[in-house]
Amino acid sequence: MDMSFSPEDQQFRAEVRQFLVERLPSRLSEKVRLQQELTKAEIEEWHAVLNERGWLAGNWPKEFGGAGWTAIQRHIFEEESATAFAPRVLPFGIAMLGPVLQKFGSKEQQETFLPRILNGQDWWCQGYSEPGAGSDLASLKTSAVPDGEHYVVNGQKTWTTLGQHANWIFCLVRTRTDGKPQEGISFLLIDMNTPGITVRPIMLLDGTPEVNEVFFDDVRVPVENLVGKENEGWTYAKYLLTHERTNIAGVGFATAGLSSLKRIARGQVANGKPLIENPVFAARIAEVEIELMAMATTNLRLLAQAAAGQVPGAESSMLKLKGTQIRQSINDLTRRAVGPWALTFPSEGIEGANENTVPGPDEAAGATRAYLNNRKLSIYGGSSEVQRSIIAKQILGL
Numbered sequence: 446m447d448m449s450f451s452p453e454d455q456q457f458r459a460e461v462r463q464f465l466v467e468r469l470p471s472r473l474s475e476k477v478r479l480q481q482e483l484t485k486a487e488i489e490e491w492h493a494v495l496n497e498r499g500w501l502a503g504n505w506p507k508e509f510g511g512a513g514w515t516a517i518q519r520h521i522f523e524e525e526s527a528t529a530f531a532p533r534v535l536p537f538g539i540a541m542l543g544p545v546l547q548k549f550g551s552k553e554q555q556e557t558f559l560p561r562i563l564n565g566q567d568w569w570c571q572g573y574s575e576p577g578a579g580s581d582l583a584s585l586k587t588s589a590v591p592d593g594e595h596y597v598v599n600g601q602k603t604w605t606t607l608g609q610h611a612n613w614i615f616c617l618v619r620t621r622t623d624g625k626p627q628e629g630i631s632f633l634l635i636d637m638n639t640p641g642i643t644v645r646p647i648m649l650l651d652g653t654p655e656v657n658e659v660f661f662d663d664v665r666v667p668v669e670n671l672v673g674k675e676n677e678g679w680t681y682a683k684y685l686l687t688h689e690r691t692n693i694a695g696v697g698f699a700t701a702g703l704s705s706l707k708r709i710a711r712g713q714v715a716n717g718k719p720l721i722e723n724p725v726f727a728a729r730i731a732e733v734e735i736e737l738m739a740m741a742t743t744n745l746r747l748l749a750q751a752a753a754g755q756v757p758g759a760e761s762s763m764l765k766l767k768g769t770q771i772r773q774s775i776n777d778l779t780r781r782a783v784g785p786w787a788l789t790f791p792s793e794g795i796e797g798a799n800e801n802t803v804p805g806p807d808e809a810a811g812a813t814r815a816y817l818n819n820r821k822l823s824i825y826g827g828s829s830e831v832q833r834s835i836i837a838k839q840i841l842g843l
Contacts, residue, residue, distance in 0.1 A: 450517070458521045465529040468494050477530040478705070480811030482653055485610045489565050491532045496563050502539050509547055509559050516748045520696070527697030528704070535607070538562035538569040541685050542615050545632070549673040549681050558613075558634070572602040572616035572635070572659060573682070579604075580828045582617070583626040583679070587661060589618035589633055591668070596620075596633065598641075598664040604825065608644050608657035612637050621676050632678035634670040641665075650817040686827060695768050696744050699737050702775040706730065709782045709808055720782055733774045740767045759839035762832040769822035769829070776816040783809045787816075 450458070473487055495501040503519045505511020514522070526533075534540075543562060546555055561567040578585040587600025598618060608614065614635050621629030637644070641664040646654030673681055707730065710721035720726055747760050780787045786809035823829045837843040 450521075454517055454521060457518055458525060461522050461525045462529075464498065464500075465525060465531060468498070469529055469531050473532055474530040477532055479807060480815045482814075483532055485568075488532060488535060489568075492534065492565055495534065496565070501534065501563055502543060504540060505543055505547065505559075509543075509555065510563050511543075520744070520748055524697040524700065527695075527701040530701065533698075535568075537571055537606075537611075537615075538567065541571060542569055545615075545672065545681050545685050548684065549632075551669075551672075553669070554634070554672065567613050568607075568611045570605050570608040570611035570614045570637075570659075572605060572614045574604045574825075575601055576603050579824075580831050582682070583630070585617055585619060585630065587616065587618050589620050589631060589666070591620075592665070594668055595665040596668060596671070598633070598635065598661045598666055600661050602659040602661075603656075604647070605644075605657045605659050606655060606825075608637075608659055609646060609654065614659065615672075617678055617682055620678075627679040629676055630678040630682070631675050632672040632681045633666055634672060635661075635664065635666050639664050639666065650820070651814040653814075653818075655818070695772055696737075696741050696764075699768065699771050699775060700741070702772065702779070703730075703734060703737060705808070706775055706779045706782060709779060709806065709812075712806070713782055713784065726778075726782075729778055733771060733778065736767070736774075737771050740764065740771060743767075759835050762827070762835040763840075765826060766829055766832040766836070772822055773819055776812070776819050779808070779812045780816040783812050787813045 473491060476483060492501055500512050500522070502511035503514040503522055507513040539562065543559060546558060558567065562569065573582060575585050575587060587598065587602065589596040589598045602616065614637055616633045616635055617630050618633050619629055620631040623629070641662040643660040645658045647656045647658060648654055649656065707721060710726065710730065711719050713720040715723050744764060747764070783806050786806055
């Protein structure tokens with residue numbers, strides 16, 4: 446299996462680098478480097494820049510307005526974007542809903558929603574998890590009962606990332622209560638401005654309301670907003686999660702994080718020497734770097750398979766499991782590298798309102814925020830326990 450990059454791929458990498466140099470605003474990349482919270486306007490600004498270039502939806506075929514990139518080109522773009530500290534492309538519309546609509550949605554749904562995702566008219570959020578249905582998603586209880594030309598939706602979703610900004614939510618809802626739980630689930634698109642919807646923020650450990658609770662009280666949703674067939678939403682949900690879990694692996698983010706960790710360790714002094722020269726700390730960095738190199742190789746193997754026409758399956762669980770572990774390890778080492786300054790955690794440091802008020806290295810507040818926030822990586826998108834079960838059953842045959 447040839448895992449080297451072709452001359453065409455190398456040329457594409459150079460094109461991406463030049464684009465990032467010319468079009469990535471330094472004020473955005475600096476906030477990303479310091480792991481400060483981006484505003485909705487800043488996220489939309491970067492999305493608009495990418496969309497103007499035709500690069501916002503690299504994973505979409507050209508017929509739907511995407512870039513039509515190969516799996517290797519998408520990898521290169523994500524890697525170079527992370528290295529340049531570009532804001533990440535939010536996955537909900539682009540990486541999650543878009544592929545589902547392209548494969549299972551009606552022509553009307555495709556023509557209505559896909560262009561609106563690209564031009565920023567719609568901000569999507571994900572309505573999967575519930576208070577009693579997280580990793581055991583098939584036990585969800587939010588109901589959708591047919592009533593003429595509408596479904597009447599009642600229930601609650603939780604951990605809805607950036608739901609406070611969204612004007613649409615794609616939801617898994619129960620449309621049948623008999624039979625196997627997975628066979629009574631449907632995939633529904635819901636306008637967040639519909640009467641009966643309430644969004645309540647959940648304050649996280651890092652001090653930000655990144656996730657939310659969403660309540661549905663007799664919310665009327667047009668039947669044409671059903672994706673695919675009724676009671677077959679579990680199939681669409683699994684298809685979406687395969688894309689989500691591959692995206693969560695975050696090889697590019699881990700590579701950029703490791704580079705930042707090394708730079709911080711070179712600048713911090715312990716016992717009169719740079720921290721990176723401390724044998725114990727250097728060994729910890731080496732261990733996580735070896736794991737990252739192994740994961741990057743596995744990722745390239747899967748990219749080569751994708752280039753040969755194979756679709757990602759249970760292997761995406763391997764990437765998700767190991768990728769989140771590596772990123773959490775890097776977050777932990779970065780927090781340790783800044784030492785006592787990691788205790789400093791004012792809101793100004795998170796929001797970037799007044800960085801001069803934060804003592805110590807400029808990475809200190811962001812290092813703590815990333816460490817706390819990214820504890821969730823091994824939970825959302827399917828917990829590590831779920832990923833191990835998938836690997837055991839579908840790959841190892843246990």
